[in-house]
Amino acid sequence: MDIIRVKNLVKSYEIYRKEPGLWGSVKSFFYRKKDFAEAVKDISFTIKEGEVVGFLGPNGAGKTTTLKILSGILYPTSGSVEVLGFTPYDRKKEFKKQFGIVMGQKDQLVRMLPAMDNFLLFKEFYEAPEGEFDKTLEELIELLDVKEFLNIPVRKLSLGQRMRCELIAALLHNPKVLLLDEPTIGLDVVAQKNIRDFIRKYNQKKKTTILLTSHYMDDIKELCERVIIINFGKIIYDGKLADLISRYATEKIIKITATDTISKESLGKFGRVEDYQGIRALIRVPRDRVKSVAAEIISSNLPVDDIFIEDMPISDIVRAIFEGR
Amino acid sequence: MFRQLKQASVIISSAFQRMLSYQFSVITYRIGEVAEVLVLILMWSAIYSSGNGAVKGFTLNEMITYVLVGNLCAVAVRSFLPSVVARDIEEGKLSMFLVKPIPYIKYIFLNELGRIFLSTVLSVISQLCVILFFLDRIFINTDWRYICLIFLMLILAFIIELLIGFLIGAIAFWTEEVNGLQTTLERIKRFFSGGYFPLSLLPIYLITASKYLPFQYSFFAPAQLYLKKVDLGQGLEGILIQVVWVILLSLIVRVVWHMGLRKYEAVGS
């Protein structure tokens, strides 16, 4: 069953351009030129129940705009959007009770209040049934390990602590659809991993449909089987992450550890050397030749201790797609 | 019903809790308020002592009563809603409410109740203290019919204050610079409420106009009722005008809200 259905979605923002400097400001005081910026240009996709889809694209691609339309915050300029069978911008109560959203750069918690008070406030917003709510809350507090700072005003929490509380706030009402806009932004690697692990577990347990944006490819790699890539407001890839890799990852990476220093030149003949550190180096090799090159390296008389073959980082693949290669 | 009450009480008390962390400004603002009233009384005393004994039918004592009772009413119904609504729109905070099952208007009204509770209580107490200080000068009205009517009038005035406050804040949907307009509108409101001087000093056409505007019912009208310068019948007529305004403003709020949301850009990622 399709939980999210987007068809020919277009969103343009009205913008007023102002020439720089004082004179430009004076002119714009009397007359402002209206212009339109198309942030999303005719995109279509569907998402099935229980899927975790990564929504990728460079800055300004239109990801946040799309999520805002899916959650009913913004009206589309044209095209149709359907989430859980509702039209989001009708903002029906029954619809809002079934989805949750986290925007990494925008807090929904009241900063002057402790997290726990916030949760109780949210409970009233959602008119959540007493027993069920308490059970969910307890579970989430446990899973995200936020017990120690539940009673500290949110403004005094660290970014990572706050983000965990934000996640809880978005999940208190057991949503069927979860929209996550950069939930790991600004977090350290450990905190990122914690959030990631949580999202994975949560999806496995509750079968929640999740649409997630992130600029950290680890998030995408670990969570999403399917990715939608968008650039300049248009979808340029929609499919399995694995297919993306096999289609676009033209190179593999051979990681070498040696017992003694190897000169850069002697490695250079196998492929493009990267991250050269004397006894450690990475060599980029075309995919189809990786096996034979690896064999060559091992059988050479270089003091190689260890050798690993890895996929190209997804960020490189995605960058290659963004750049239209 | 119970559910709704609980929801309201949780929202109000969280807003109240939040305001508690601003105790200092909550208290210092009240000093300014009391000072303003005292300055007004000083001013009128000076005017009366230099000229004739009555200004348009007000004796000095009546004028002092007008200032004191009027200000007491004004602080009791005042809110700061415009700036709250405008900020939510400008900073894109409104987005977070649009995805919640509770209507924003309902939330923000309840929130405002909790937010102003402390400052309103303190204002009312400090104004009552000033009144006690001038007790031997002021006109005393203990007729419960008048008092009840004044109460009813103030409740309606508060509802109108919230509705107008919401509309003023909603200007932020259309322009990023609400402050100038907001301040000007506040001045106009104050003028037509009789906050600067009794409206009966105005030319007759402005007096008539102000009677059909909603503003005088938070200051001038209740003060006149208290002074028995208008009778109960005229007071009831005022209430009727207020009821019409509540209905009218509710409709306008609805329309403006939906038009505004079409314009809303949800800034910030």
Ligand SMILES: Nc1ncnc2c1ncn2[C@@H]1O[C@H](COP(=O)(O)OP(=O)(O)OP(=O)(O)O)[C@@H](O)[C@H]1O
């Ligand atoms: N309120 C607005 N008014 C005008 N233009 C806007 C507005 N919001 C976004 N835009 C423009 O729309 C485009 C898409 O923005 P959007 O925030 O959707 O990008 P994004 O993919 O989320 O980027 P990022 O990865 O940086 O978060 C950008 O070019 C941006 O400048």
Ligand SMILES: [Mg+2]
């Ligand atoms: Mg974004």
